[in-house]
Amino acid sequence: MNRSIEDTPIVFIGAGNLATNLAKALYHKGFRIVQVYSRTEESARTLAEQVEAEYTTDLQEISKEAQLYIVSLKDAAFVELLPQITEGKQNALLVHTAGSIPMSIWEGYAERYGVFYPMQTFSKQREVNFREIPFFIEAKRPEDVELLKAIAATLSGNVYEATSEQRKSLHLAAVFICNFTNHMYALAADLLEKYNLPFDVMLPLIDETARKVHELAPRDAQTGPAVRYDENVISNHLAMLADSPALQEIYKLMSKSIHEHHQL
Amino acid sequence: MNRSIEDTPIVFIGAGNLATNLAKALYHKGFRIVQVYSRTEESARTLAEQVEAEYTTDLQEISKEAQLYIVSLKDAAFVELLPQITEGKQNALLVHTAGSIPMSIWEGYAERYGVFYPMQTFSKQREVNFREIPFFIEAKRPEDVELLKAIAATLSGNVYEATSEQRKSLHLAAVFICNFTNHMYALAADLLEKYNLPFDVMLPLIDETARKVHELAPRDAQTGPAVRYDENVISNHLAMLADSPALQEIYKLMSKSIHEHHQL
Structure with missing residues (x-):
């Protein structure tokens, strides 16, 4: 049989x-x-x-x-x-x-x-x-x-x-790629709710951000005010986040990290 | 004419x-x-x-x-x-x-x-x-x-x-949704390079993370060790990042923020 x-x-x-x-x-x-x-x-x-x-x-x-x-x-x-x-x-x-x-x-x-x-x-x-x-x-x-x-x-x-060693590294990378990324979506959803704007309007941007790295290395795909550290935009954004110190801290740390990454 | x-x-x-x-x-x-x-x-x-x-x-x-x-x-x-x-x-x-x-x-x-x-x-x-x-x-x-x-x-x-006011809010949300998300991809790409693992293996996870929020609110889509603050996994990951204090700081701050978000 x-x-x-x-x-x-x-x-x-x-x-x-x-x-x-x-x-x-x-x-x-x-x-x-x-x-x-x-x-x-x-x-x-x-x-x-x-x-x-x-x-x-x-x-x-x-x-x-x-x-x-x-x-x-x-x-x-x-x-x-x-x-x-x-x-x-x-x-x-x-x-x-x-x-x-x-x-x-x-x-x-x-x-x-x-x-x-x-x-x-x-x-x-x-x-x-x-x-x-x-x-x-x-x-x-x-x-x-x-x-x-x-x-x-x-x-x-x-x-x-x-190997277990490789899997451990993959899992750590996956936390950045998926868990932290999804949390960025969640933080943006909170902001939009606060301003009475619909989250759905962000979906084409979410999709393109994901699709883009099928073609370009993430470093080459990076856009936004932090790349060249646009003081003006960044300080405006931080002022908008004045009532959420936790969000401000994330914004600052991410912008600093992006900027440093592009000075290498 | x-x-x-x-x-x-x-x-x-x-x-x-x-x-x-x-x-x-x-x-x-x-x-x-x-x-x-x-x-x-x-x-x-x-x-x-x-x-x-x-x-x-x-x-x-x-x-x-x-x-x-x-x-x-x-x-x-x-x-x-x-x-x-x-x-x-x-x-x-x-x-x-x-x-x-x-x-x-x-x-x-x-x-x-x-x-x-x-x-x-x-x-x-x-x-x-x-x-x-x-x-x-x-x-x-x-x-x-x-x-x-x-x-x-x-x-x-x-x-x-x-209005200009609405556009300003959309732009701030877009920085989280796109620029910070892409930087998470970039940080993961660096990690994978360090461990000699290919970035491409992450693409299905990137795509599913993006697709998921077409259906679920980002808060409901959240997974990973930070949701219930899995001490064991998180301290292991922080130990793996011991040689990159900047990455450690981002990991800590994001995990804390995810955890707090899920205690609300």
């Missing part, structure tokens, strides 16, 4: 943003998600229903029959629960999905282990297209590297092997 | 990023650009050649026969040159393209004046699609508002009237 990779029974430990998106993507590719664990029943049930799986909120109740355990918990919870998560799963492959945690975390707890890191920003409310998401794979055993690469390749065209 | 709006003879004063993109877009729509002024001959000639116009580097040589003068200079240069720019052009419409400068700057120098502000990031090396760029129009005379709106409408589907 010909068994396909999609028959690998998978348990998801964690039902947050990443787990939700990844589990649904695998489910839609025909993978068998057998169980979902989450500390909170609503999260566990919601995801389980979407991928036709059982669910539990009790670590002791996690099935020991699966072949792949995908652990996607907050970093602190993962470290704390590691002994219970790994208990009795000696034959299975255990992976985590965190950019920030080295593979060595598994050492002494499991025999077959690795990392399955899709580098993307996930929210439960939004379904993402996995085709272009880069997956960074690492595993203790070469055959598990191949298995994880094969699973990732069913979802994405961009599957790479990466 | 039926004259169309495209027959309006236009002079560009300034040949920078914005002027270059705008002049080319108007030229491709059939407008007659009769002359380009720039302080530097190379900029003046390069743009003039692309739009089949004359060029000059001498303010005194600027044609007095045009009907529309589009002034797109650095803010400080514009203010300084205002008397020379307006001299002898009593019958023409004069507009500037700056988000940051109020329309009232023209008062006492011209009779017909206004602002023609396309809110976008422009670089000479990249041609942008004007269709979605929001244009913000202001003019002293109602008939000039209509003329400017009609010209903008040949390029874009998003043409609005805006």
Whole structure:
């Protein structure tokens, strides 16, 4: 009998943003998600229903029959629960999905282990297209590297092997690229709300700023008053932010950093 | 004889990023650009050649026969040159393209004046699609508002009237949305270069971060360690940035701001 990779029974430990998106993507590719664990029943049930799986909120109740355990918990919870998560799963492959945690975390707890890191920003409310998401794979055993690469390749065209060291650097860069960038959008949204202007009018600028760096290096794509440190515009903007010292500080620090970057 | 709006003879004063993109877009729509002024001959000639116009580097040589003068200079240069720019052009419409400068700057120098502000990031090396760029129009005379709106409408589907006050707020928000965001890309590019990792691997994340706020409010789209202030990840990242105090400071300030934003 010909068994396909999609028959690998998978348990998801964690039902947050990443787990939700990844589990649904695998489910839609025909993978068998057998169980979902989450500390909170609503999260566990919601995801389980979407991928036709059982669910539990009790670590002791996690099935020991699966072949792949995908652990996607907050970093602190993962470290704390590691002994219970790994208990009795000696034959299975255990992976985590965190950019920030080295593979060595598994050492002494499991025999077959690795990392399955899709580098993307996930929210439960939004379904993402996995085709272009880069997956960074690492595993203790070469055959598990191949298995994880094969699973990732069913979802994405961009599957790479990466060391824990490389993944840590990618994750740090991703915080600047995504988290800090989105916060700039959020700060602008607050400003616009204050002035009774709609946020939507900014979308073409957001899109072009993103598209531009497909073609130009970010340094060459930089525009705005800080590049040549236009005193006049900058002091006007700082005056407009007089009632938000926190925003003023961000404005100053970013403008200084842009200017220094362009004097190099 | 039926004259169309495209027959309006236009002079560009300034040949920078914005002027270059705008002049080319108007030229491709059939407008007659009769002359380009720039302080530097190379900029003046390069743009003039692309739009089949004359060029000059001498303010005194600027044609007095045009009907529309589009002034797109650095803010400080514009203010300084205002008397020379307006001299002898009593019958023409004069507009500037700056988000940051109020329309009232023209008062006492011209009779017909206004602002023609396309809110976008422009670089000479990249041609942008004007269709979605929001244009913000202001003019002293109602008939000039209509003329400017009609010209903008040949390029874009998003043409609005805006007061100087509104434009100033939009421009400030745009600095966060575009300039600071692009600088985040640039800082990440430096980090990745240091670790010998390619910048291109970040493009799907950049694109999704931009796309996400078409659907979710930026606040709801926020992810990453700073939202719940994950001490462990954040202190690891700060340790990785130990050799760049400037980057550390930006990381700290942004993480603090994100966290505070999510405690509101």
